[in-house]
Amino acid sequence: MLKVLFFASVKEQLDCAALDVEWREAVGDLDALQAYLGAERGPQWREVLGQANMVRAVNQSVASDNCRLRDGDEVAFFPPVTGG
Amino acid sequence: MAGGAVLHVSVQRDDFDVAALQRTLLAGAQCEGGVATFTGYVRSANDRCQVHSMELEHYPGMTQNSIREILRESAQRWPVLAATAVHRIGKLRPGDQIVWVGVAAAHRGAAFSACEFIMDYLKTRAPFWKKELGPDGGRWVEAREHDTQRAARWREGGQRGV
Numbered sequence: 556m557l558k559v560l561f562f563a564s565v566k567e568q569l570d571c572a573a574l575d576v577e578w579r580e581a582v583g584d585l586d587a588l589q590a591y592l593g594a595e596r597g598p599q600w601r602e603v604l605g606q607a608n609m610v611r612a613v614n615q616s617v618a619s620d621n622c623r624l625r626d627g628d629e630v631a632f633f634p635p636v637t638g639g
Numbered sequence: 640m641a642g643g644a645v646l647h648v649s650v651q652r653d654d655f656d657v658a659a660l661q662r663t664l665l666a667g668a669q670c671e672g673g674v675a676t677f678t679g680y681v682r683s684a685n686d687r688c689q690v691h692s693m694e695l696e697h698y699p700g701m702t703q704n705s706i707r708e709i710l711r712e713s714a715q716r717w718p719v720l721a722a723t724a725v726h727r728i729g730k731l732r733p734g735d736q737i738v739w740v741g742v743a744a745a746h747r748g749a750a751f752s753a754c755e756f757i758m759d760y761l762k763t764r765a766p767f768w769k770k771e772l773g774p775d776g777g778r779w780v781e782a783r784e785h786d787t788q789r790a791a792r793w794r795e796g797g798q799r800g801v
Contacts, residue, residue: 562768563696563770564779612766615700631701633766634768634779634782636762636763636766637768637781638726638738638767638769639737639758639761
């Protein structure tokens with residue numbers, strides 16, 4: 556199972572904070588997972604997750620490129636951070 | 640120096656007492672030298688929009704880990720004796736304290752530089768998001784290019800930026 560989390564404006568736009576996705580080869584990397592969510596959930600999801608400044612993290616580390624996902628991984632989508 | 644530096648991170652809803660934080664920082668470091676600190680406060684206006692209050696969201700777990708990593712990196716770059724970063728989450732109002740960074744070092748140069756480095760990295764790497772609530776409702780604060788540029792200065796080889 557992949558645990559997928561959304562934060563801040565992304566969470567609000569999708570009206571979703573977290574969901575589980577069964578791991579399989581079709582969601583075996585970040586780009587594939589993102590494409591799957593867009594296809595499964597519809598155009599609004601595709602558009603929101605595809606925003607140019609979207610940050611993706613795997614197991615709580617920012618992933619600057621596409622990367623492999625393993626069963627049990629935690630994936631997060633969020634906008635650029637604004638703390639401090 | 641990173642191995643010996645006393646590093647402390649707190650992400651909390653409650654307000655904090657800067658004098659108490661500084662005493663704790665000094666006690667942990669057995670410090671001789673100096674302490675540089677930065678305290679951030681919530682603005683009452685941002686991008687010409689009035690702010691009544693602010694809601695601070697974060698990514699539990701990743702927030703603490705990313706700040707700890709920033710402190711560790713600061714202690715690798717400078718001879719830091721101790722460093723603390725405190726960041727608040729939840730509902731805040733203009734004038735409220737939001738962030739505190741303190742660095743103890745034997746000399747002021749390291750303390751000032753490490754403190755500035757920690758703030759610059761915290762603003763661009765730690766997963767916090769501000770939502771400002773004003774007369775026209777809520778709006779998510781946009782990340783600033785200026786902050787990204789400030790953080791990037793530290794990558795350009797220098798111990799201090801421009």
